[in-house]
Amino acid sequence: MPARQLEAAVRREGGTSIIELRGEIDGLAEEAMNAAYAEAEEGDPQVILLNFAEVDYINSTGIALIVGLLAKARAARRRMLACGLSDHYVEIFDITRLSDFMNVFDDEASALEEAATA
Amino acid sequence: MTEQTPQKEPERPPEQRSRDAEFWAQRVERLEASEIPAGAADVNVRGRREVGALQGFGQLWQKTYRVRLAGIEASPEEVVRVWKEKFPEFQPPQNRFYPSLAGVAPGELLFISATVGGMPVHTGVRVIYADDVSFTVMTPEGHPESGWNTFSAHRHDDGVVVAQIQSLARANDPVYELGFRLVGSTAQEAIWTHVLKSLGAHFGVNEPVDLHKTCVDPRLQWSQTKNLWHNAGARSMLYTMGAPARWFGGMFRRRG
Numbered sequence: 001m002p003a004r005q006l007e008a009a010v011r012r013e014g015g016t017s018i019i020e021l022r023g024e025i026d027g028l029a030e031e032a033m034n035a036a037y038a039e040a041e042e043g044d045p046q047v048i049l050l051n052f053a054e055v056d057y058i059n060s061t062g063i064a065l066i067v068g069l070l071a072k073a074r075a076a077r078r079r080m081l082a083c084g085l086s087d088h089y090v091e092i093f094d095i096t097r098l099s100d101f102m103n104v105f106d107d108e109a110s111a112l113e114e115a116a117t118a
Numbered sequence: 119m120t121e122q123t124p125q126k127e128p129e130r131p132p133e134q135r136s137r138d139a140e141f142w143a144q145r146v147e148r149l150e151a152s153e154i155p156a157g158a159a160d161v162n163v164r165g166r167r168e169v170g171a172l173q174g175f176g177q178l179w180q181k182t183y184r185v186r187l188a189g190i191e192a193s194p195e196e197v198v199r200v201w202k203e204k205f206p207e208f209q210p211p212q213n214r215f216y217p218s219l220a221g222v223a224p225g226e227l228l229f230i231s232a233t234v235g236g237m238p239v240h241t242g243v244r245v246i247y248a249d250d251v252s253f254t255v256m257t258p259e260g261h262p263e264s265g266w267n268t269f270s271a272h273r274h275d276d277g278v279v280v281a282q283i284q285s286l287a288r289a290n291d292p293v294y295e296l297g298f299r300l301v302g303s304t305a306q307e308a309i310w311t312h313v314l315k316s317l318g319a320h321f322g323v324n325e326p327v328d329l330h331k332t333c334v335d336p337r338l339q340w341s342q343t344k345n346l347w348h349n350a351g352a353r354s355m356l357y358t359m360g361a362p363a364r365w366f367g368g369m370f371r372r373r374g
Binding site: 027056057058059060061063064067068070071072074075086088089091092094095096097098100101 | 136137138139141142143144145168169170171172173178180246247249252253254256266268270272284286334335336337
């Protein structure tokens with residue numbers, strides 16, 4: 001299967017910036033991930049939501065990129081949430097203990113509901 | 119090989135399984151080794167939980183070490199195959215790695231006996247990811263660092279194969295943080311530089327190692343001060359001091 005280079009789009013819902021990720025998160029995704037995060041930070045949102053619904057591959061370098069974003073968000077005292085992960089990637093978030101610091105939701109609606117009530 | 123209480127991914131039809139599923143280790147609550155390689159000690163590995171870059175105490179650093187393997191015929195896949203196979207041999211003398219029989223593969227433990235400032239430190243890491251062009255190890259509680267290292271190779275745009283180590287980690291507790299700030303960080307950088315130089319030498323290359331480091335999170339996580347309890351340095355010292363007693367105990371058991 002050919003590699004699908006990551007595409008990231010940013011939009012806003014209330015006080016939440018949503019980063020929609022499409023494709024593969026590996027070492028080649030660094031530039032797209034960092035650019036999307038920088039765009040998501042504009043407007044000083046309280047919450048940044050990563051939507052993984054269209055992500056079909058994450059390797060360990062990709063997980064490190066996500067950890068890097070999460071660390072930046074924590075340093076700026078923003079909450080980072082995740083949604084749309086397959087069962088497999090929920091497991092990977094557990095293995096790498098990302099889920100200790102990032103709440104994971106089935107879909108965007110439930111994540112936004114949580115973001116609005118927090 | 120780790121003897122785990124695996125929480126297996128539910129069986130799914132092959133077409134629904136992620137392409138990377140076979141590269142990831144299974145989740146374990148705590149590390150447990152079914153076999154300990156000769157010469158290794160599992161004293162700071164057995165029963166420990168893994169900790170990532172978010173769980174430790176100190177500043178979070180991302181360090182990327184690269185060496186260009188200019189002129190070699192080998193592919194990135196071949197470089198990583200050799201790297202996995204000779205991982206212990208590429209370490210500096212004060213840093214001994216003991217892989218299991220299965221070697222560098224998802225879920226496998228690598229035991230480490232290092233000497234830091236003249237003191238022995240027994241610890242280890244677990245391989246959480248391994249594919250043809252990379253592998254990643256994650257540290258347990260008590261290890262000097264909390265996080266992981268990814269070892270990889272890729273072909274640069276100019277056609278040269280580049281070998282890379284990327285570390286994303288923070289000191290596990292306040293004592294380690296102090297140590298890293300005083301001398302440990304430089305010592306650690308020397309270790310990974312040595313490993314890349316050794317890898318290059320294996321392929322007949324003597325190129326400089328490039329290091330790029332970024333402080334991802336400068337804050338200290340004071341809530342993680344409790345990690346001191348698992349400090350592998352202190353526990354290794356106690357373990358070493360107890361060696362004569364273990365030796366005598368073993369003698370009496372054999373005679374009895």
